[in-house]
Amino acid sequence: MSPEWIEFGRGLCYGGAGLAYGLAGAGSAWGIAIASHSAAGVMREKPELFGRMLVMIALPGTQGFYGFISAILMMTQTGLIGGSVLKITLGTGLALFFVGLGEGLALLISAIKQGEASAAGISLLARRPEAAGRAILFPAFVETYAVISLLATILFIIFLTQPVALQFLGS
Amino acid sequence: MRLMDTAIRRIKNHPGWGFVCGRISALEGKLLSRDFFQSLVAMTHYDDILQHLQDSFLREYLVPGAPWEDFTALADRCFYDLAVSLRRESPSPAPVNLFLCQGDYLNLKNALSGLKDFPFLPGEVSLESIQAIAGGNLADLPLAFHETVSTTGTEASEIVRTVTDIVVDGAYLRHLLFVAGQIDSPLVRACIRDRVLTRTISVLWRALRQGRFLKLYRQYFLPLGEYSPTVDEMIDIGNPDDWAAVVGGEVGDILGEALQWPYTEQVSRFELLGVNHCIRLAADGRLQTAGPERVFAFLTGLHSEMQNLKLAVSGRLNRIEPTLLKERLREVYG
Numbered sequence: 113m114s115p116e117w118i119e120f121g122r123g124l125c126y127g128g129a130g131l132a133y134g135l136a137g138a139g140s141a142w143g144i145a146i147a148s149h150s151a152a153g154v155m156r157e158k159p160e161l162f163g164r165m166l167v168m169i170a171l172p173g174t175q176g177f178y179g180f181i182s183a184i185l186m187m188t189q190t191g192l193i194g195g196s197v198l199k200i201t202l203g204t205g206l207a208l209f210f211v212g213l214g215e216g217l218a219l220l221i222s223a224i225k226q227g228e229a230s231a232a233g234i235s236l237l238a239r240r241p242e243a244a245g246r247a248i249l250f251p252a253f254v255e256t257y258a259v260i261s262l263l264a265t266i267l268f269i270i271f272l273t274q275p276v277a278l279q280f281l282g283s
Numbered sequence: 284m285r286l287m288d289t290a291i292r293r294i295k296n297h298p299g300w301g302f303v304c305g306r307i308s309a310l311e312g313k314l315l316s317r318d319f320f321q322s323l324v325a326m327t328h329y330d331d332i333l334q335h336l337q338d339s340f341l342r343e344y345l346v347p348g349a350p351w352e353d354f355t356a357l358a359d360r361c362f363y364d365l366a367v368s369l370r371r372e373s374p375s376p377a378p379v380n381l382f383l384c385q386g387d388y389l390n391l392k393n394a395l396s397g398l399k400d401f402p403f404l405p406g407e408v409s410l411e412s413i414q415a416i417a418g419g420n421l422a423d424l425p426l427a428f429h430e431t432v433s434t435t436g437t438e439a440s441e442i443v444r445t446v447t448d449i450v451v452d453g454a455y456l457r458h459l460l461f462v463a464g465q466i467d468s469p470l471v472r473a474c475i476r477d478r479v480l481t482r483t484i485s486v487l488w489r490a491l492r493q494g495r496f497l498k499l500y501r502q503y504f505l506p507l508g509e510y511s512p513t514v515d516e517m518i519d520i521g522n523p524d525d526w527a528a529v530v531g532g533e534v535g536d537i538l539g540e541a542l543q544w545p546y547t548e549q550v551s552r553f554e555l556l557g558v559n560h561c562i563r564l565a566a567d568g569r570l571q572t573a574g575p576e577r578v579f580a581f582l583t584g585l586h587s588e589m590q591n592l593k594l595a596v597s598g599r600l601n602r603i604e605p606t607l608l609k610e611r612l613r614e615v616y617g
Binding site: 145146148149150151152153154155156157158161227228231232234235236238239240 | 298299301302303304305306307308309310311312372572573
């Protein structure tokens, strides 16, 4: 493989990392904004509920961290951060690009939907403060799929950067 | 199942409404249950009633020494203040204006009738404009009036002097349809369409009972959007017993149900059933996390609550039988 193709593969890999944290961060910001609007409206009438709403406001923010973790992992596994720089083939680069894109999309959508679920939970909490424990379950269920997405991404990154995989995907 | 299907089809989330809907979530907890009203109408002592009302939105308005005779004005003021406050925080004023514009049209009715007193709380039309209209400046009339003028080809001043009530009622209903059309919500539009239709039937029915010529309504009450042909046909038929088939749908069923009641109670029963139908329809908006439906549904519930409070308190103060009052209570939101 020529050095140009190796550089192109590496570029795709970092593009995937960028998409993973970029989309996840955007989704988290969006989700938190949705939940915050609702929480601010509730606080207009019941400021004493702030503490109970805080977790639900913060929950959509976790996706941003997941995206960041994936991006860091991609950079460390390919040697950009510390260690020796791997020769990323075009196949590996392409695969990592789509891993990053897939995770980014999953985190973007799950963060927005988690924001909406949090807003619904906040609505329930405002009407029935004693239901706070159950209200937090709704956004927590959405979190499951963000966590699965992160785990799948970590596994993909680890396996795709193993010497066997690099050899298999290289040409 | 049908309710869920309707709600899911008609409602979508609008994050921009998050703040006001969050506030409504907190306010909804204060809405009163049907049991509250059932026990209120059974009370006989003023002190008990006053104590009972401490749990309601009226709490802040029930200051010591407030005369009970003003209870209706007090309830109206409470609804108005909350609605105006929600309007300030809403991305669009339209859902709230659907409730506040009633005061405008009642003031306009006074203005066009030559009265100088405008006691109703203004919604979209300022008191200055109302006074200008009362002074003869009809150019300030809302757009809904202009349609009657252009359709009949008559000068506004001539119309309003002769058939004020008819013109204002028609303009009010047209205005509701117009405002509902501005809201991106099939649920709100469906509610308003049914509200307009039930109100139209009630207006025509009462006119018949008073011996008025329905022909005038064709000329001054219409046009009424998609309902113009229906109203035309009802006017042609002239007998409410045969209107249900023309009206059709759920409102037609309600009309048929009202006709089963004794003659003297038919119209008022139809109005109550119609209002309850609209409240049930609007209540789907509770499923909305953020959107105009939630504001509309809450205000529908609050409006119904205030009407129930006025009925219960004024009824008890005037020693009306609790059973009679219970029969006339509207649906509640909770």
